[in-house]
Amino acid sequence: MEGNTAWLFTSAALVLLMVPGLAFFYGGMVRSKSVLNMLMMSFGSLGLIGVLWVIYGYSIAFGDDVGGGLLGNPLEALGLSGLMGGDALSGTGFAAFQAMFAILTVALISGAVADRVRFGSWLLFAGLWATIVYFPVAHWVFAFDDEESGVAGGWIANQLGALDFAGGTAVHINAGAAALALVLVIGKRVGWPKEPMKPHNLPFVMLGAGLLWFGWFGFNAGSALAADNIAGVAFINTLTATSAAMLGWLLIERIRDGHATSLGAASGVVAGLVAITPACAFVDTWGALSIGAIAGILCALAVGLKYRFGFDDSLDVVGVHLVGGLVGTLLIGFFGTVGVNEGGADGLFYGGDLSLLGKQAVGAFAVLGYSFVVTVVLALIIKYTLGLRVEAEDEVIGIDEAEHAETGYEFGGSRGRGVLSGTGVAGAAKKLEETKP
Template sequence: MEAANIAFVVISAAMVMIMTPGLAFFYGGMVRVKSALNMLMMSFISLGIVSVLWVLYGFSLAFSGDNGGLIGDLEAVGLPEDITTVDGELSGTVLAFIVFQLMFAILTPALMSGALADRVKFSSWAIFVAVWVTVVYFPVAHWVWQVDEGWLHKLGVIDFAGGTAVHINAGAGGLAAALVLGRRIGFKREPMRPHNLPMVLLGAALLWFGWFGFNAGSELAADGTAAMMALNTQVATGAAILGWLCYERIRHGAFTTLGAASGAIAGLVAITPSGAAVNPMGAILIGLVAGAVCAWAVSLKFKLGYDDSLDVVGVHLFGGVIGTLMVGFLATEGAGLEQFGKQALGAGAVMAYSFVVTYLLALLIQRTIGFRASEEDEVGGLDQVFHAETGYDFSQAGSGSVGGNGTIPVTSVAVSGEKKVDA
């Protein structure tokens, strides 16, 4: 059975890994065309930075030892042999856990990038990611998941797969950084519509697929709890789509593609902390509430004036809070006011810590090396400035020139490829 569990966790880790490129597509399709590649890279760079830091010291700070329930120690720096071996043999169980948790650490800072779209210096973002996971994510992961040692775990807060450590953490951090950076040029005055909705749906689909590994894999065993978590993940997500679209139809008069994709993510976020503790009917209720409330919450940025570019606050912060709180009343075991109070304390503590530390970190970067791109770069688009590329090469479509024999080659681009016809 141990070999089966190791295989299950490794496969789940691979599914969680694909969520970061999926997030890149989801966010990349939502921005304007001039900064599409930059948005993709803001997610993708996390795969490089956090993977290295996790081996160097990240796993150690999150899961090795304990210091007052707040953070681990440095005994596992570099992942020495005494951490990864048992009786002289490599431990598949330990190594599978290490790689699985790594994927969570990679995804969490990438989630924040959506709040800062269109206006961040890429080099500063890379530094921000490295420091943020060190001072925010690694400690919070210890609070929530270090068994019998992290202070939220000892308190009895239910967070099966990351409602606090991932989504509330990223949502509060994204809000703090967005407040430091300020609004995009033209916010509330110019249209900032998604440039590629099919890409958004593709990203949402990849996220949905990977989320089965994210949620079910958190059981770390191929058993009934993992299967129930997978079922609840599916039904909560479906219910959230319906909740979002119903709100959207009533409020705005249409069922939008972007709304369906966003509703799915809201449901996935909300069921993350609670899915192993509720039954399928509870999962449906959580999804419906998350879909409708998150659809309402995304409008707050226009009312309150903060520029959360791609609705990280509305979807991840609100969705994470909804899932974390509702399990206090819907859990099949131990539900009640006492558990609700624990859930509220856990959500509030992570939110406050993440917001304050992220705000200070973003402010420090802004006042030293600069965090926000220049006005000229922002208006012109970040793709060429930071990556020397563009997402789409329109120059090759519909171009023509007079040939040496006097004919004019006419190029037409079809779905199946490129055809050239001489007139």
């Protein structure tokens, strides 16, 4: 028991490390005038959701069901009452581990709206979205019935019986659908897609991807809640699928563009991590390799959809997390096998029938639809009350200066809007005129 508890706390710390990893990954992908805002959106999510989770989020996600598999009792463990001082594996340790999932899921959305969202509006959205979307969906997916205590869980985990080991639906499809909804409401960046908006710091991107990969071993293997063989399966599959996905993404780049890039390698890593998350303890090595390679290829192709359909997903949250989450969740229906985990099920390629694939599809698209619709409503409410976007002039000059009164880098030993833009307010006005259709 002590070893399992130690592994759970270690895994929670590893998942927490993914938040600054994500901040660097996203921060390097934006322009230099937006890097601090991008970092702050991840760290702001950490602070806000960390507070909401311990007050009532854990209760909504893992309290005894009070809504037909839709909602846990928000008052059952208010302020984690009843958990402090008990068994760490089922109490504070589990609450801490799952808190990191909630924080990271919210932070993932931020990449879609880089460069153009007010920080205060982002925090308001993050708190509302976590409360109305993430906490209930976590209940659907992660809260299992406990016959011994009589506690009832969520409908996807129990009534439907879909498989999601570490959050393909609750985390990645959930965040990806919200990202799509949010960018449709908030609109395109000034100048997109005509103006090149290249990453300003690719070493940051690579560093962030490495930290994410490292932390993801806690994300996936830690979901076993024990230092056992299931954790080992999840661990090795997280390595295997991610490696295959990176190669798949680079292959597409080489064929399509004539060269493999560091940005492509980092993006392929994240695509593989996303796709293997729901399947990591339910597939064997061949399944992990296949899921990773397919995800790397499909996500590399999917990131171009924003140009075809005209939605400005700044850092490809839809192409990587929504598509990758769908790939991993649905492919369990093909590659799942009880040979590695008796708690799983056999997919089509391992003697199963269409029933598992059907369950996976229902769970995936239910989360997608709920997250998308609620996010649209929340975003519209904030847009027409507090306001979502910064002013166009502030967006052009730099959101770091406008929202945080800081800049990520000092040029020539001086500060100010003129330094950042090269031409100051007059240059911003000229740029706004140039970018008008």
